Amino acid sequence: MTYNQKRHIELLKRSQDLKNQKKNLFIENQEEDFELSEYNIAVEEHIFWQDRDQVALLMEDFLNKKIDGELFCDQVYGLRRKLINTCEKFKLELISSSEKIKDFQPDGRSKKLSGFLTDLYCECEYFAEAEDYQNEKFYDSIKNGFLNFQKALNKE
Amino acid sequence: MGEGFVPNNPNPGWGLDRPNPFQPPTAEHRYPPAYDLFFPRRTPSCPRPGSTLQINRPTTTPYEEFVGLTKEERRALPHSNDMKIIHEGRPDLEVGFYQSKFKVGDHGAVHDLYYTVKANGGTKTEKTDDNALKMMRSIVDMPNRDNVRWFEDGTYQGGTDRGFEAIHIYDLDKKVIAVFKKSTGKFVTTCELTAKEDAELKATGNFGGGKGWFSGQVKNLPPQQTAVNKFESDVTGITPISPMDENSSPGFTPTSSFESDVMGITPIDNSQLDNP
Numbered sequence: 001m002t003y004n005q006k007r008h009i010e011l012l013k014r015s016q017d018l019k020n021q022k023k024n025l026f027i028e029n030q031e032e033d034f035e036l037s038e039y040n041i042a043v044e045e046h047i048f049w050q051d052r053d054q055v056a057l058l059m060e061d062f063l064n065k066k067i068d069g070e071l072f073c074d075q076v077y078g079l080r081r082k083l084i085n086t087c088e089k090f091k092l093e094l095i096s097s098s099e100k101i102k103d104f105q106p107d108g109r110s111k112k113l114s115g116f117l118t119d120l121y122c123e124c125e126y127f128a129e130a131e132d133y134q135n136e137k138f139y140d141s142i143k144n145g146f147l148n149f150q151k152a153l154n155k156e
Numbered sequence: 157m158g159e160g161f162v163p164n165n166p167n168p169g170w171g172l173d174r175p176n177p178f179q180p181p182t183a184e185h186r187y188p189p190a191y192d193l194f195f196p197r198r199t200p201s202c203p204r205p206g207s208t209l210q211i212n213r214p215t216t217t218p219y220e221e222f223v224g225l226t227k228e229e230r231r232a233l234p235h236s237n238d239m240k241i242i243h244e245g246r247p248d249l250e251v252g253f254y255q256s257k258f259k260v261g262d263h264g265a266v267h268d269l270y271y272t273v274k275a276n277g278g279t280k281t282e283k284t285d286d287n288a289l290k291m292m293r294s295i296v297d298m299p300n301r302d303n304v305r306w307f308e309d310g311t312y313q314g315g316t317d318r319g320f321e322a323i324h325i326y327d328l329d330k331k332v333i334a335v336f337k338k339s340t341g342k343f344v345t346t347c348e349l350t351a352k353e354d355a356e357l358k359a360t361g362n363f364g365g366g367k368g369w370f371s372g373q374v375k376n377l378p379p380q381q382t383a384v385n386k387f388e389s390d391v392t393g394i395t396p397i398s399p400m401d402e403n404s405s406p407g408f409t410p411t412s413s414f415e416s417d418v419m420g421i422t423p424i425d426n427s428q429l430d431n432p
Contacts, residue, residue: 024303040351078276115367144371
């Protein structure tokens with residue numbers, strides 16, 4: 001998918017117009033909604049990519065046992081919330097045709113971490129939920145995820 | 157907004173399994189921290205998120221049976237405040253009080269409950285009965301919202317060994333999902349989806365997991381991939397990026413100025429990560 005900022009803005013405005021009429025793009029036109037999703041995902045992955053060092057540090061802190069599982073998960077929820085909020089602000093900037101993001105192009109490398117935060121979030125949800133998911137298992141899983149994270153970053 | 161939420165963290169970490177005779181559990185800072193070098197603080201059992209939820213034994217459940225239940229099973233016990241979702245042409249669903257109270261702390265904000273913003277950017281809603289009931293009412297009312305889609309043949313964490321068939325109620329405008337276990341009709345969780353999760357849900361009916369980043373989620377993973385050795389040597393054995401010490405940096409390209417330049421957000425530093 002090639003990111004097209006002009007088209008992204010067009011679809012965002014269309015989606016907003018429908019929202020104002022209490023309608024939704026997914027219900028009105030699934031093809032356009034899919035196209036909009038692609039652009040939104042590109043922005044989201046770009047923003048997450050920008051946060052990758054923060055994610056790595058957080059995992060390092062947990063793996064080095066500086067923070068426990070509960071605090072780690074709390075930080076992951078915070079990262080996720082921050083990502084959602086930042087994406088929303090970015091979309092508002094797009095709609096208002098802000099000069100600051102004129103000619104924005106997502107970083108091509110950001111695809112490397114696609115889906116990472118969702119998987120990390122699910123790990124934390126499961127850790128909080130399931131009694132049989134003990135600290136050791138959770139630790140191993142995060143360690144495994146951290147290795148995969150590093151591998152992805154090092155991939156050309 | 158409130159700031160500086162300080163979680164009471166009674167778990168100092170792993171390996172601290174010797175009792176500290178100078179450190180009564182009720183007086184965390186009574187003695188200088190130096191004492192902990194010789195007599196580390198001890199947590200009697202490792203607390204987990206939600207472990208403080210008070211669940212009463214229903215009169216219909218015998219004591220022996222009750223004490224043998226896991227925390228998950230206890231959260232599924234009936235309560236007089238449980239609510240039902242009865243919507244024409246849809247399966248009946250149940251929003252349990254205990255599960256809702258368990259979830260409201262982290263997820264109450266997406267149901268417009270009062271919340272505080274923590275230093276890490278996350279939200280926190282007080283885990284009170286009242287808030288649990290408000291969130292339950294919001295979930296029960298979801299089918300009546302303007303643009304809602306049901307996923308009756310959905311999955312939750314599909315493609316993982318913990319995945320299950322699910323029914324999702326999804327608010328397309330707010331991107332808020334309520335997940336129910338299909339086999340029981342009981343409420344499991346609720347949250348706001350990211351753009352990627354939103355697209356996946358619409359395309360496949362699945363929410364979460366299955367990308368294989370973490371060993372805890374992968375189905376039939378060969379044992380050697382989950383084997384635990386020393387973390388540092390495992391890391392350095394692959395592609396060393398950073399030494400695992402206190403002053404380490406991630407070792408790859410640091411965060412660019414995108415957020416500060418474009419979004420006006422200053423990325424948090426290490427000290428914030430250590431002390432949310």
